[in-house]
Amino acid sequence: MAMRAMVGAFRKRSFANRSLSTRTLILAEHEGGSVKASSLSAVEAAKFLGEDNSVSLLLAGSGPSLEEAASHAASCHPSISQVLLADSDKFTYPLAEPWAKLVHVVQQKGRYSHIIAGSGSFGKNILPRAAALLDVSPITDVTEISGSHLFVRPIYAGNALCTVRYTGSDPCLLTIRSTSFPWVSITSRSDSNAALIEKVDLSTFSEDDAIGKSKYISLSSQDTERPDLGNARVVITGGRALKSAENFTMIEKLAEKLGAAVGATRAAVDAGYVPNELQVGQTGKIVAPELYMAFGVSGAIQHLAGMRDSKVIVAVNKDADAPIFQVADYGIVGDLFKVIPELLEKLPDKK
Numbered sequence: 001m002a003m004r005a006m007v008g009a010f011r012k013r014s015f016a017n018r019s020l021s022t023r024t025l026i027l028a029e030h031e032g033g034s035v036k037a038s039s040l041s042a043v044e045a046a047k048f049l050g051e052d053n054s055v056s057l058l059l060a061g062s063g064p065s066l067e068e069a070a071s072h073a074a075s076c077h078p079s080i081s082q083v084l085l086a087d088s089d090k091f092t093y094p095l096a097e098p099w100a101k102l103v104h105v106v107q108q109k110g111r112y113s114h115i116i117a118g119s120g121s122f123g124k125n126i127l128p129r130a131a132a133l134l135d136v137s138p139i140t141d142v143t144e145i146s147g148s149h150l151f152v153r154p155i156y157a158g159n160a161l162c163t164v165r166y167t168g169s170d171p172c173l174l175t176i177r178s179t180s181f182p183w184v185s186i187t188s189r190s191d192s193n194a195a196l197i198e199k200v201d202l203s204t205f206s207e208d209d210a211i212g213k214s215k216y217i218s219l220s221s222q223d224t225e226r227p228d229l230g231n232a233r234v235v236i237t238g239g240r241a242l243k244s245a246e247n248f249t250m251i252e253k254l255a256e257k258l259g260a261a262v263g264a265t266r267a268a269v270d271a272g273y274v275p276n277e278l279q280v281g282q283t284g285k286i287v288a289p290e291l292y293m294a295f296g297v298s299g300a301i302q303h304l305a306g307m308r309d310s311k312v313i314v315a316v317n318k319d320a321d322a323p324i325f326q327v328a329d330y331g332i333v334g335d336l337f338k339v340i341p342e343l344l345e346k347l348p349d350k351k
């Protein structure tokens with residue numbers, strides 16, 4: 001009995017140490033000539049895979065904005081050793097099917113031990129397809145990396161944390177929650193110290209590989225100067241209690257004064273007060289700002305799943321028993337239609 005236990009323990013230890021040297025590929029998203037912060041969070045996450053870890057960043061697209069994003073990638077983060085550039089009009093739009101095939105092509109040559117993407121819609125769209133092509137099982141929504149093959153991820157809408165040991169073959173595919181691996185912009189690397197930029201050989205990538213079931217129609221995005229909801233330091237959220245899109249502008253005015261991003265509950269989105277991209281929660285965006293203010297939000301578990309990691313939570317609700325008060329650091333039991341105008345009056349305008 002004792003002997004068996006010892007063998008088990010020995011096996012466990014040797015398994016945990018099985019990959020001291022790792023090679024990581026980051027699937028990166030870019031916009032306006034810069035790599036997105038969520039992709040740089042994936043680079044941050046890669047640091048936890050092991051001390052001897054080389055990081056390559058894969059960028060795809062076409063035209064001058066790709067070139068600009070490549071130079072940004074090469075100089076913005078000290079951990080990136082190589083930037084791989086897939087330059088083709090097949091990647092002008094980040095469609096999942098050609099991207100997944102690209103990952104397959106790059107993996108054939110690079111033999112990476114890990115492939116990581118942020119767990120936004122870009123990563124969630126591509127990674128499962130790439131995993132199917134590579135015949136491995138992806139691990140999604142990772143919030144902690146305890147070793148090269150040991151990860152923590154939330155389950156039951158964030159009410160429990162599950163530790164997962166990856167026992168499959170390489171590569172190990174992960175999506176990471178960028179709020180758990182924040183990237184803080186640092187001084188750029190000098191030109192002489194920049195990462196190498198290498199073009200991906202797409203000769204084996206056929207026309208058929210670029211064709212999938214999805215096709216690009218158009219892009220509509222909010223033309224706003226407000227910070228991005230996923231990375232904002234302050235988020236002001238409104239719930240169903242706002243009652244109309246017109247009333248919801250109170251939340252927007254408050255956000256403007258505080259230089260904050262606007263969030264909403266699913267009930268507010270479903271009622272048509274604000275667009276879907278502002279939804280915070282299990283089926284919306286995951287946020288972890290320094291300050292989260294919730295107005296007329298009941299605090300359903302699906303909503304808490306998207307904001308409970310916020311540093312300071314302030315809730316305003318007229319029901320003293322609303323579940324949001326269980327996670328709030330500061331609470332006001334009151335009518336938001338009185339509290340918000342008062343806040344708007346007392347807060348100075350943003351300069």
Ligand SMILES: Cc1cc2nc3c(=O)[nH]c(=O)nc-3n(C[C@H](O)[C@H](O)[C@H](O)COP(=O)(O)OP(=O)(O)OC[C@H]3O[C@@H](n4cnc5c(N)ncnc54)[C@H](O)[C@@H]3O)c2cc1C
Pocket residue numbers: 238239240241264265266267268279280281282283284285295296297298299300301302303306316317318319322334335336337
């Ligand atoms: C599979 C699934 C996924 C989901 N995903 C999400 C998700 O990602 N995000 C999400 O938010 N929800 C999600 N939901 C929905 C979730 O369960 C709740 O229905 C939703 O969060 C409730 O939104 P709410 O708090 O705005 O509305 P309500 O639950 O109706 O709460 C309104 C609150 O406003 C208070 N109130 C009313 N009037 C005032 C006033 N004048 N002043 C102050 N307070 C007032 C009330 O006391 C109440 O607490 C999901 C549900 C399911 C089943």
